[in-house]
Amino acid sequence: MIERIEKATEIRHWLGDMEADHYYYSSGIAGEKFFVALRDEGQILGAHCAACNLTYVPPRIYCEHCFAELTEYKDMGKRGCVVAFTIAHYDKAGHRLEPPEIFALISFGPCTTPLLHRLGEVEPEKICVGLEVEAVLKPKKDREGKITDILYFRPR
């Protein structure tokens, strides 16, 4: 019973799938504003909670700390700095990434929540916490209202 069997082919097994093959995910009320502003104006929006002095990027319709309704949207600009980063050598299936992909959390200033995105146009050795970066967007005609309308962030 406790033998270790390493090779799948040595054991009889059945292949199967879960049958729902796709889902519709909603971007939400605040998400809609964020993606429309990104696509049409090239803006990165946040929503501010005055009571907590905290700006959510991307925006939300409520503050999770005080439950206030958030109605104040603001353009965060394209410039931020790196809070954390990683250099990924393998994808999720275990295949080697060449060149490695670089992910980072980008902060748009004090008392704001960071945004996850990629870094580009950068030497891996030169990345550090605090590195000042700016967003590189797709040309307006190619933008679709998706997070990938931001291509990556690069050092400035």
Added chain:
Amino acid sequence: MDLKKIRKDVAVVGAGMTVFARRLQETGKEMSWEAAKMALDEAGLTLKDIDAVVLGSAPDAFDGVHKKGEWLLDGAGGTNKPFMRVYTGGGTAVFAPIAGWWHVASGMFKRVLVVCEEKMSSVQPHAQSAFAHIWDPILDRPLRPNLVWIFAMEMQRYMHKYNVRYEDIALVAVKNKRNAVGHPCAQLADPTITLDDVINSEPMALPVRRLDISPPSDGASAIVLVSEDVVYEHTDSPVWIEGVGWCLDTTMWTNRDLAFPKFLARAAKMAYEMAGIKNPRKEIDFAEPYDPFDYKELQHLEGLLLADPGEAAIMTREGKTQRDGEFPVCPSGGLLGVGNPIAATLGIKIGEVYWQLARKAGPRQVKKDVRTGVAQAWGDLMQFSAVVVMRRR
């Protein structure tokens, strides 16, 4: 929150655990049964003595079967009994025992079986495929993140903020893989591993290297919990659950303090208050913190308030956290040494604290006399912690 008005004290009287390995042959039910039977045998009980069953297991997507609770029901001994499944990701390993504890502490049940199962080898091509669906579908998934990358960012934030050296973090992997030697269920024990082996292992997502991580596995573990009303029918030296705590941080992982786990500190304070612990560093003798990555052991010791931020790395370098050190940490060998079938790590967290306190840990028994231990697990989208304090009175 009134932590003083618990109705019944609860003790652990048996534990069981299967080998952790890739186990394509057995079903999840069969592994559940194997672990549950071992725990019942150690407690001297049979299934008919059990009033209720709690099952812990991580995402349905691992097995490709929805409603995994009812799917595993019969192997876990839940047929025709009050039964529930709990799931808090990796935190399930300690949270399922907490759910079992409240079944008994409430006074509703006298003898409860808690079974945790995980079979990560079913999902193809890799368990990471299931993890792909834990992310925000609109903000995160289009960027194609994977778990290792996110942990790498957290590890890097921890190192940056508290000035922690990679070499000290890697020593945790060396310690735990060596501690696991002699554990009958271990998948990743290595008696000869060195610091250089870890430092020179392949880069996965820097700073994380292959040997900094505990890979996917299959297995099951179980414990038997009984009320103070009947405990002495089963043992002369019960191991008591003295305090429990749990807490979650925000869903948006980007918005958390990635260097210090505040949610864990809250869970720990809750458990310590219930256990009447005022100075955890003096009153707790050893710890089994969750260690799927080597840096997590350090961060969790700090979140458990057993070290200052950054100090756990120094304790490790000085050898204090070795099995025979002044404060043993992961004497089981942990997830890094024994293996990481998510929820089933109950056996190396709660299970190990129980076996150590009951002096049944065999070759893993810590040398010093231990009376109070703490077990902790971490999970959901890395925002959850559960803490249990156990004691031999």
